[in-house]
Each structure stands twice: as C-alpha cells, then as structure tokens.
Amino acid sequence: xxxxxxxxxxxxxxxxxxxxxxxxxxxxxxxxxxxxxxxxxxxxxxxxxxxxxxxxxxxxxxxxxxxxxxxxxxxxxxxxxxxxxxxxxxxxxxxxxxxxxxxxxxxxxxxxxxxxxxxxxxxxxxxxxxxxxxxxxxxxxxxxxxxxxxxxxxxxxxxxxxxxxxxxxxxxxxxxxxxxxxxxxxxxxxxxxxxxxxxxxxxxxxxxxxxxxxxxxxxx
Amino acid sequence: xxxxxxxxxxxxxxxxxxxxxxxxxxxxxxxxxxxxxxxxxxxxxxxxxxxxxxxxxxxxxxxxxxxxxxxxxxxxxxxxxxxxxxxxxxxxxxxxxxxxxxxxxxxxxxxxxxxxxxxxxxxxxxxxxxxxxxxxxxxxxxxxxxxxxxxxxxxxxxxxxxxxxxxxxxxxxxxxxxxxxxxxxxxxxxxxxxxxxxxxxxxxxxxxxxxxxxxxxxxxxxxxxxxxxxxxxxxxxxxx
Numbered sequence: 323x324x325x326x327x328x329x330x331x332x333x334x335x336x337x338x339x340x341x342x343x344x345x346x347x348x349x350x351x352x353x354x355x356x357x358x359x360x361x362x363x364x365x366x367x368x369x370x371x372x373x374x375x376x377x378x379x380x381x382x383x384x385x386x387x388x389x390x391x392x393x394x395x396x397x398x399x400x401x402x403x404x405x406x407x408x409x410x411x412x413x414x415x416x417x418x419x420x421x422x423x424x425x426x427x428x429x430x431x432x433x434x435x436x437x438x439x440x441x442x443x444x445x446x447x448x449x450x451x452x453x454x455x456x457x458x459x460x461x462x463x464x465x466x467x468x469x470x471x472x473x474x475x476x477x478x479x480x481x482x483x484x485x486x487x488x489x490x491x492x493x494x495x496x497x498x499x500x501x502x503x504x505x506x507x508x509x510x511x512x513x514x515x516x517x518x519x520x521x522x523x524x525x526x527x528x529x530x531x532x533x534x535x536x537x538x539x540x541x542x
Numbered sequence: 543x544x545x546x547x548x549x550x551x552x553x554x555x556x557x558x559x560x561x562x563x564x565x566x567x568x569x570x571x572x573x574x575x576x577x578x579x580x581x582x583x584x585x586x587x588x589x590x591x592x593x594x595x596x597x598x599x600x601x602x603x604x605x606x607x608x609x610x611x612x613x614x615x616x617x618x619x620x621x622x623x624x625x626x627x628x629x630x631x632x633x634x635x636x637x638x639x640x641x642x643x644x645x646x647x648x649x650x651x652x653x654x655x656x657x658x659x660x661x662x663x664x665x666x667x668x669x670x671x672x673x674x675x676x677x678x679x680x681x682x683x684x685x686x687x688x689x690x691x692x693x694x695x696x697x698x699x700x701x702x703x704x705x706x707x708x709x710x711x712x713x714x715x716x717x718x719x720x721x722x723x724x725x726x727x728x729x730x731x732x733x734x735x736x737x738x739x740x741x742x743x744x745x746x747x748x749x750x751x752x753x754x755x756x757x758x759x760x761x762x763x764x765x766x767x768x769x770x771x772x773x774x775x776x777x778x779x780x781x782x
Contacts, residue, residue: 382706382752383745384713387724395737399543478609485611489717496614503621510625513618517610524609 323518325511329502336498337519339412343484343494344523347419348477354420355427362432365453373428380425385486389418393490415487423480430472434465467538474531481523495519544736551743556730563726564747570640570712570722574647575705581648582655587685589656590663600656607653613714616646620718643715643722651708658700662693702759706752713748723747 326333361373380388392414396403403413438461446456488497499516503509550556588600607615620642628635637645666689674684694701713724721729727744731737 378753379745379749382710382749382756384710384724384748386713386716387727387741387745387748390724390728390737391741394731395741398735398738482609482611485613486714488613496611496617499614500617509618509621513614513622516614520610520614521606528609 323511323515325502325506325508326515326518329498329505332498332501333495333515333519335493336495336516339487339492339494340481340484340519340523343412343416343419343487343492344477344481346416347423347484348480350416350420351423351427351476351480352473354424356431358424358428359431359435360457362428363435373432377425377428380421381429385418385422385483386489388422389415389486389490392417392421411490412487412492415484415490415492418490419480419483419487422483423476426476426479427473430476431465431469434469435461437468438464471531471535471538474527474534478524478527478531481527482520485520543738544734545739547734547736547739550734551739559730560723560726560744560747563721563723566640566720566722567709567712567724570643570647570715570720571705571709573644574651574708574712577644577648578651578655578708579701581652582659585652585656586659586663589660604653604656607649608657610650612646612650612711613717615649616643616714616718619646619649639715639718639720642718643712643720646714647708647711650711651704655701655704658697658704659693661700662697663689665696666692698762699759702755706755709752709755710748 358373358376361369362377364370364373392401392403393411396414396417397410402410403417404410442460442464443456446460447453451459484494485496487494488500491497493501495516499512502515503512506512585600585604588596589604591597591600619637620639623637623642623645624635627637670688671684674688679688712722715722716725716728719725724744727740731740734740
C-alpha cells in the first residue's frame with residue numbers, strides 16, 4: 323500500500339488520534355460504567371432506577387446524537403472542554419464515546435456482579451463486613467474475572483466506533499482517508515488503506531480477547 | 543436549553559419535517575434488516591458447511607467485515623459503489639445516498655448477524671443431527687425443518703438487539719447526506735440554535751423505537767435456555 327507511505331503524515335496522525343480516542347474513551351467508560359453498575363446492584367431502589375434509566379437511554383440512542391450533543395450542545399450549557407477548539411472537539415468526542423459505551427460496560431459489569439452466589443454475599447454480611455467491604459473484598463474481585471472478556475469485546479466495538487468522531491471533525495483515521503481521497507481521487511486506495519489500518523487495530527484486539535476468554539474459562 | 547423554541551416542536555410543518563426524517567430512518571432500517579437477514583442466513587450456512595469452497599469465503603467475509611467500522615462501509619459504498627458496479631450496469635449507473643446507506647448497513651450487519659445465527663446453529667445438540675440423519679432425512683430437511691427453526695428461536699433476543707443497533711447506525715447516513723431523522727435534527731438546530739433541546743427530542747424518538755423493540759423481544763421470552771457457548775458467541779458484537 324504505497325499510498326500509506328505517500329501520505330504518511332496524514333495516516334499516522336489519523337492512526338494516533340484513533341488510538342488515543344480508543345484508550346481515553348475505554349478508560350473513561352470503564353470508570354463510569356463501573357459506577358453505574360454499582361448503582362444498578364445497589365440495595366437502594368432509587369439508585370437502581372437511576373442506573374437502569376442511564377443504561378436504557380444511552381444504549382438505545384445513536385452514538386452520533388451523543389457526539390453532536392457533546393460537540394455542539396454542551397458548550398451552550400457552559401461546558402468548555404478546552405480553550406483550544408480542536409482539542410475541545412477531541413475531548414467532546416471522547417466524552418460522547420464514554421457516555422455511550424459506559425452503558426454497555428455497566429451491563430457487562432452488572433451481570434458480573436450478579437453472577438456471584440448470593441450465599442457468599444450473605445456470608446460476608448453475617449461475618450460483620452459492611453456493604454462496601456463486601457463489595458470491595460468479595461463481590462468485585464470475583465466479578466473481574468467474568469467481566470474481562472466481554473469488556474474486550476466492548477473495546478473492539480469502541481475502537482471501530484471512534485470512526486464516528488470524524489463527523490465532529492476530529493482528524494482520526496477515517497478523516498485521514500477522506501482527506502487523502504479528496505486530494506488524490508484515488509478513492510479505492512485511500513479507503514483500502516484506512517481499512518487496513520483499522521484491521522491492524524481490531525484483529526490483534528480480537529485475538530487478545532479470544533486468548534483471555536480461553537484463559538478465564540480455564541480459571542473458572 | 544432554549545425553552546422559547548419548544549413551541550416549534552409542535553408546529554405542524556416542523557412535525558412533518560421530522561416525520562419525513564423518521565420515515566426515511568424507518569425505511570432504511572427496514573430494507574437493511576430484511577436484506578441483512580437474508581445474507582446473514584446464507585453466510586451462516588456457508589460458514590457452517592463442510593465444503594471449504596463455501597466455508598472459506600464466508601469466514602473471510604465475516605471476520606474481515608466485522609472488524610471494520612460501519613461508517614467506513616457506508617462512505618465507501620457511497621463513493622466507490624457506482625464505479626465498482628458500472629461495468630455491470632453501464633456507464634450512467636449511480637447509487638442514490640439512501641441506497642448507499644442501506645447497502646453499507648447491510649454489508650456490516652449481515653456479517654455480525656451471520657455469527658449470531660451460526661451460534662444458534664451450533665447450540666443445537668449434535669444428537670438431533672444424528673437422529674434426523676439416521677431417520678433418512680437429507681441435509682436441507684434437517685437444517686430447514688429441525689435445526690434452523692430452533693436456532694433462530696433461541697437467537698431472537700440477540701438478533702433483535704442487532705436490529706436496534708442497526709436502527710441507531712442508520713443515523714450514520716448523515717455522513718452521506720441522507721435526510722434521515724438525526725440529519726434533520728442537525729438542520730433544525732442549525733437554524734434555531736437549540737442543539738440541546740433538538741438532540742434530546744430526536745434521541746427520545748430513537749429511544750422509544752429501540753426500547754419498544756427490545757421490550758417486545760423480551761416479552762416473547764424466546765431464547766431463554768441458551769447454552770453458555772452460544773450466548774458467548776452471540777454477545778461478542780452486542781456493543782456495536
């Protein structure tokens with residue numbers, strides 16, 4: 323693919339931004355998703371409702387709408403991600419990816435937390451552990467094993483969905499392809515290069531998830 | 543928030559404007575669901591086949607396409623699709639953006655759906671195959687009347703979840719200038735400077751659509767007793 327070396331700067335910037343979006347958004351959605359999952363398994367019904375409402379709303383609306391909201395709506399609500407507008411768009415895209423994928427992360431984590439046998443939780447409580455201690459020492463450590471492989475699948479989906487940040491104007495991989503296409507009119511080549519670079523990200527990720535699945539299955 | 547623009551949302555002309563967008567979203571989703579289900583069934587059967595000439599192309603297609611963003615496919619079909627098909631349909635051949643969107647969504651969704659259907663097929667105990675073959679049934683009878691009906695039934699929740707993903711992804715046709723629901727939201731808020739209100743209203747429509755669909759699939763209560771292996775395969779792509 324000589325077009326990649328011909329437009330090395332454009333493609334490498336695109337690849338870098340795609341990877342950055344993936345990493346930041348993944349970290350963010352794991353943190354937010356974990357908080358929502360804790361809400362969803364909470365003994366307090368109102369907290370459970372808030373968690374469920376979040377998951378159902380953000381999972382059933384388009385990611386693109388959420389990206390538009392963070393990119394073009396939130397500034398009107400007084401949210402400024404950065405004084406540098408380009409950096410601001412990058413962060414808005416990250417925020418959109420986080421709010422969307424956190425809903426999926428929360429569902430995975432919730433099913434992980436609920437898969438721990440109730441007897442264990444009752445035993446922990448009757449031994450005098452507080453609710454938070456039970457979460458910290460009994461429920462969460464065991465849930466982590468179950469949760470890791472499906473989280474890997476969310477990471478793959480997220481890395482693909484970063485392409486939607488192109489609509490906000492973030493110069494990630496797909497934007498790079500569009501730039502090269504509009505400069506050269508070599509449409510097929512320009513986008514084949516994009517596809518190849520996405521595969522370089524997603525195929526190793528998929529292999530990693532498969533490996534994790536097998537490992538965790540043996541450990542169980 | 544711009545409460546002063548709220549009365550606009552019940553203005554008949556504005557309602558018609560958004561209604562036409564919703565109609566396009568629904569039409570695009572409908573055609574893409576129909577087409578991708580047919581292709582997915584074909585791909586799943588090919589990948590499940592023992593003949594390597596059928597199995598390999600299906601495997602490469604499924605694994606390759608599943609690893610790429612759907613937005614890339616929509617854009618490539620819109621840019622390159624006509625060029626690609628001109629040798630077949632003549633020099634004047636064009637693909638309108640609406641159909642480019644449908645084709646892009648179909649290419650992606652059929653690969654994901656094929657894996658869901660295949661997971662359903664492999665979840666049927668092999669004893670049923672043996673029994674049916676021992677009774678003298680041919681492959682297409684076993685597959686068509688015994689295995690597939692059970693497999694599809696088990697996979698209803700996963701299949702419906704993929705359809706809700708498709709409905710959400712149809713908003714990506716914004717990138718190729720199809721005037722569907724979300725694109726119209728953008729047109730609207732660019733005129734009235736109320737992105738928060740408009741995006742919320744549009745999102746609620748998508749939410750109602752998808753939530754109703756997933757409630758319906760839960761109400762059907764199919765696919766409950768799914769073996770773990772099949773569920774794992776089926777859930778692999780649910781975060782798209």
